[in-house]
Amino acid sequence: MNEQIKYYFIVNKWAGAHHSAQTWERLHQLLVQNAVNFERVVTKYPQHATQLAQEFADLHPQGWVIVAIGGDGTLLEVLNGVRRSKNTVPIGYVPAGSGNDFARAVGIASDPSTALQQLIQTTTPITLDIGAYQNQANQLTQYFTNNIGIGFDARVVYEANQGQKVRLSKWHLESMAYVSALLKTLMRQKGFPLTIDIDGERHEFANAFVVSLTNIKYFGGGVGIAPRANLHDGKLDVVITEKLSFFKFVKLFIKLLRGGKHLDMPDVFFKTGREIHVQAFENEHGQVNGEDLPLQAFDLKIWMTKQPFWFNHKAAASQE
Numbered sequence: 238m239n240e241q242i243k244y245y246f247i248v249n250k251w252a253g254a255h256h257s258a259q260t261w262e263r264l265h266q267l268l269v270q271n272a273v274n275f276e277r278v279v280t281k282y283p284q285h286a287t288q289l290a291q292e293f294a295d296l297h298p299q300g301w302v303i304v305a306i307g308g309d310g311t312l313l314e315v316l317n318g319v320r321r322s323k324n325t326v327p328i329g330y331v332p333a334g335s336g337n338d339f340a341r342a343v344g345i346a347s348d349p350s351t352a353l354q355q356l357i358q359t360t361t362p363i364t365l366d367i368g369a370y371q372n373q374a375n376q377l378t379q380y381f382t383n384n385i386g387i388g389f390d391a392r393v394v395y396e397a398n399q400g401q402k403v404r405l406s407k408w409h410l411e412s413m414a415y416v417s418a419l420l421k422t423l424m425r426q427k428g429f430p431l432t433i434d435i436d437g438e439r440h441e442f443a444n445a446f447v448v449s450l451t452n453i454k455y456f457g458g459g460v461g462i463a464p465r466a467n468l469h470d471g472k473l474d475v476v477i478t479e480k481l482s483f484f485k486f487v488k489l490f491i492k493l494l495r496g497g498k499h500l501d502m503p504d505v506f507f508k509t510g511r512e513i514h515v516q517a518f519e520n521e522h523g524q525v526n527g528e529d530l531p532l533q534a535f536d537l538k539i540w541m542t543k544q545p546f547w548f549n550h551k552a553a554a555s556q557e
């Protein structure tokens with residue numbers, strides 16, 4: 238434990254289909270038992286974590302770690318707040334969401350109490366790749382730890398978020414919401430025209446369907462879309478498929494679930510790159526870190542940058 242470090246916990250009690258509130262009660266007890274020096278704040282509305290993180294980072298340039306407690310969406314909000322600050326503050330993360338893909342990718346324990354122990358035993362920050370993007374519609378620079386998706390995966394997120402997830406969570410069946418969203422999207426999502434420039438090389442797709450620009454191996458709660466993703470190489474992994482027949486899609490999905498053999502299929506486009514410009518010319522669903530982006534004709538510039546995080550180095554090294 239680094240005695241000099243203090244922790245500012247930003248708790249999203251709405252994450253994990255509201256189970257995060259109980260998780261925080263357990264974590265709070267552990268913090269008190271371990272005499273950890275901390276403050277905490279609870280988010281009051283969506284995007285509040287961004288404001289809280291920015292304000293705190295502005296006032297506390299040194300000696301603090303800002304810790305997101307929630308899912309990948311809460312981590313995303315905290316990251317964007319920290320990046321808006323004039324100070325560089327390391328980010329910690331305790332997974333308490335439904336998907337928790339970032340934790341899975343970097344080796345943070347899925348059990349929140351164990352993840353908290355890992356956090357408070359950390360002594361120095363680790364710097365990892367993150368993605369930055371600018372939507373040409375608003376020119377605002379935003380950041381992500383996990384991935385951006387356009388089309389299929391984004392629509393699954395959108396469909397799953399249409400209320401069923403929270404309703405089903407009462408019986409711990411939130412994964413059913415994703416299965417139902419997946420089937421619905423498979424039937425409804427059409428292919429769309431897409432142009433992508435990867436480090437200056439142009440690729441065109443008449444019928445894009447799955448478009449994943451990813452910094453980590455997983456999306457959608459543990460689906461290994463990019464098994465070769467590396468958080469130290471300064472590159473994003475780009476995985477694209479066009480609309481396939483139902484049987485080809487099932488074949489792809491099986492390969493995907495069986496450890497990433499899908500990248501070798503001729504129907505799958507895979508490249509890595511540092512600077513990406515992606516344009517979809519029709520209104521499509523989008524997602525970033527599992528959060529809906531408004532339906533739009535996407536025109537995004539994406540590049541890589543670095544962010545200090547606060548977690549166990551050994552766990553991260555095993556992801557290289």
Ligand SMILES: Nc1ncnc2c1ncn2[C@@H]1O[C@H](COP(=O)(O)OP(=O)(O)OP(=O)(O)O)[C@@H](O)[C@H]1O
Pocket residue numbers: 249250251252253254280281282283284285307308309310311312333334335336337338458526527528
């Ligand atoms: N007080 C609040 N009231 C309502 N929504 C909130 C509040 N605070 C945060 N949120 C929203 O909760 C949403 C869910 O967060 P998050 O993604 O962290 O959890 P999750 O969806 O359960 O997990 P995962 O993304 O890992 O599957 C985010 O969109 C966030 O903006």
